Amino acid sequence: MIRVAVVGLGKMGLSHHAMINAHPGVKVAAVCDATGYVLDVLNKYTGVQTYTDFDAMLREVELDAIIIATPSGMHARMVKAALEKNLHVFCEKPFCLDTRDGEELTRLAEQKGLVNQVGYHYRFVGAFQEVKRLLELNAIGEVTHVLAEAYGPVVLKPKGSSWRTQRSEGGGCLYDYAAHPLNLVNWYLGAPHGVGGSVLNSVFSKDTDDEVFGTLYYDNGVSAQLSVNWSDESFRKMSTKITIFGKNGRIAADRQECQVYLRDGAQLPEGYQSGWNVRYTTDLTAPVWFYLRGEEYSAQLDYFVQCIAQKRAADNVNSFQSAMQTDRVISMMIADAERGATLRADDTAAMVAAQPKKKKSGLQFWR
């Protein structure tokens, strides 16, 4: 039995607690949260040992691993304390608000050979895994562009303050929503060498962003564009979509399905044909031991447990190292957005310099 503690009983923490508690290979040894009320109710009705003091819990309870689902600003300190206690760590996303903390923690986890994972659950969605598989098979040939989108109804009017409404605490659309499609882009294309055109705009929030747009630059002209808005009521819940353009076809995927168009002459993966192919979640999703709110949430926790059981610390699809790529892009986008437009309308000199040279030989009808 792997002994686990869950820290932070918000929306994510409570559902992690329920799923991991149902796992046959795990014993939840303690839970920790700042509000005593929820803890007292849980203790009264389920008997689980509870703590309001994180450090006391680490001192007093025998643990193998920890699930950290506290507000993002608290991740770095808690992850460090847990690693120093030689615990395997699953941490909610985003990993660290300060990339220097993230780098230090990544080194520490690797040094100690501890399993380290961040909760980017989309990497466990069947349709997004199929995209990864198709890219590795080179099904659509050389990729030229990725469009990564996420929309949903989170902030629909100006409202009171909590950590989720402060960018300084890791709140806002960029950290909360955009991190997911960014993380998928990192998975498919790797780390970009630069970003540009970043826009972090408030729709309703006073202290943070509600919509995020930007471009990620890669070598050889490859780029990705991000379009994210969490103030969009036309979506029932968060909807993330990835569209990938390649020289031999196109892939569009969301949580439910993976639509693939392959041109004649493309390298056809087994079971795929030229033209349109659609794979649904019912084909692509592996069963889980316990279902609460989507297979991917269960699957990522089981993966964490299996990595511990099989001592696979160095090999994790959502390692701190990989989550750091996303943290870095987030930091780049914040810095880029502060600069504003890179070319202003009154900078005529730059525009004239970039004008194509006019040919004197008349109009061109073709290129």
Next chain:
Amino acid sequence: MDRLLFGDNQFFGVNHMSEEKARAQQMRFQDINAIIDVLDNAYDEGIQSFMCTTHDRIALVCDHMRKDPARYKDFKFLPCMPYAHKYANAVTEDGILGALKRFMPDEGFLNAALRGGMSLAKKDIEGIVTLLVDAEMKMFAGLNTPVIFLQNVVVDLLLGLGFKEAFRIFADHVKKRYNAEPGFITMNLPMLLDALEEQGIDNPIVCANINKIGFRMSGGFEAYEAALRNRRFRAIAMSVFASGAIPPKEAIEWVCEQPNIESIVFGASSRGNIRNTNELVQRHWPATSAAAAA
């Protein structure tokens, strides 16, 4: 229970296969009359039980049915509560207390506040659970609600946490106050049956995915088969078509061969599809009560 129950996913843009289809359905059923038309179709085809979420818009359907008791005298609502998004949104917008106030039942603020407030203070979950059930049941006043379900997100959250006493509290309250049968929706049937048995809830109504390809049957296909053979409970099969992954005839044929299934819940948006499903069920599962009224 009727053998064929009508579900409501199609009315609220829930489609496990395609977001595009889900949006098209949301557009089509934006007008409450479009929902009522389909319900009328189902009712006229002999499907008299409507298993529905306690979504705000269902209140409009309830109003419609109340206005014409003669036409809808055999119409049964099987409410599934809570509509989780409603609470999540309300709590984000108004905080926990504001949300509770918004969902107070008609018996009066003071009474409810006492029951809720005292329970909150004593960390006594019974008062809170019963208060929330009453709030959700408000819209069904005067209508026939023979079975009242707890939704799978809540059932499975409580199940995972080990908060099993809540099932007992819910069951007792539903029986006592509404003279209805408690029902439980789950994605983890084998595990839930153990928990219900532990709580002394005998022969419970449990609604779970039961389909030929094992889609969202957590605990495993074999464990479901064994549960249907050996456990004492009243099974309702949902997602029998696995969101369209199994052709209708094949899906119904298979589910009708399974032992111990009392009802099938299905969704459809057209009279043709309702009739086809009804006919398939009658053919493969003779003596359906749904057939009698058609």
